[in-house]
Amino acid sequence: MYELATLARGGVLLTVWALAAGWPPGRLAARLRRDGWQRLCRGAWAAPGKETDWRVRETALQLLRPRRVCSHGTAARLHRIELLTAPSALPGSRASLPPEDVCLRRGLRATTAARTVADLIRTCGSREEAVVTADSALARRVVEGVRRDPLVRYGELAAQLAVRRPGAPRARAWLALANPASGSPAETVARLRMGDAGLLPECQPPLRTPGGRALHPDFLFRAAGLAVEVEGYAYHGTRRAHERDIARFNALQSCPEIRRVLRFTAREVFTRPDRMTAAVRAALADLGG
Structure with missing residues (x-):
């Protein structure tokens, strides 16, 4: 033996x-x-002694059931697609899928990024959840400390949602709101909430300081010279990141297009978006924008 x-x-x-x-x-x-x-x-x-996390458990299940394919929340985690709310469990497995909708991701069989996003958008309970998912997959992001390129193209998602499946019509309407310039889930929600209030800024526009440094504010109301920044604690959670953030804030204010900068925490965006939009509207009125 x-x-x-x-x-x-x-x-x-x-x-x-x-x-x-x-x-x-x-x-x-x-x-x-x-x-x-x-x-x-x-x-x-x-x-x-081996750590038995969700990947180890899914590996065991796929070894036992060779046709098992990760989907939905499990596939999103494998692809490093950000979700607005992390599922309490990681649901989602399929036994029968077209071969073109299946790939190998981090050692596990999973639905492709396009199929994963389409599945999630079709089953999302809110517009915010759907657009956050689409924005994340369409954008270049740092997720779980890993820098990754965009996972899908808009046309790939549109093609997936053109297939007649439950929830597809609503999902197509939500996909139209996606913007690959979004830098984080909080930025996506801020953009949607400002849009609801009739506020339509540019997203991540390229600017340069007098010294030539390139910057991309989260949002810019160009006519008024108002920049809006959304700060997430995950990105600014160290002393060095905080120092880098202060330097960036000072540099942003030196750009000739900028007259004022408003900053909001991700918590404010998620829990009190009305305060954010009211502050933006008041600043625009003050600046004459």
């Missing part, structure tokens, strides 16, 4: 592999318990 560790793949052992290697069922169960193997699900174990 082979040692159990040599039968495992990536720290995951299926019971059927051990039985095929000659381990008697009773002896196998005793050995697994004695050595501290961790039960992931029926028929699958993780090596002693």
Whole structure:
């Protein structure tokens, strides 16, 4: 009989592999318990001491069920697509999908980015959730500390949503609100809320300081010279990031197009967007914009 560790793949052992290697069922169960193997699900174990996160559990499930494909929230996490609210669980698996809608992502079979976003938008409960998802996939982002390029093109999402599936008409209307210039979920929600209030700024426009430094404010009301910045704690959570942010804020105010800068926290955007839009409207009136 082979040692159990040599039968495992990536720290995951299926019971059927051990039985095929000659381990008697009773002896196998005793050995697994004695050595501290961790039960992931029926028929699958993780090596002693291995961290059993969602990826390890999904790996075990895909080893047990070769046709299983991650979808929805699980696929979004694999692709590093930001969601407005993280699901309490990571639902979503499919057993039957067209081959063109399936890819290998971080070692697991998953729906492609385009199919993932389309599935999520069609099942989202709100416009904000849908547009945040689309913006994230369309944009170049840093997610979970990893810098990634845009995952999809607008045309790919439109083609996915052109297929007749439940929720597609509403999803197409929400997709029309997407903007790949958005830099974060908070920026997406701020843009939508300002639009609801009749405020239509430019998103991430290119500016230059007198010294030639390139800057992209989150939003710009060019006629009034008003810039609006949305600050997320995840991005500014270290001393060095805070110092960098202050330097950027000072540089932004030196741009010839800028007369005033308003800054809002992501928390304000999510919980009190009415205050944000009221402050923007008051600043525009003060600036004559």
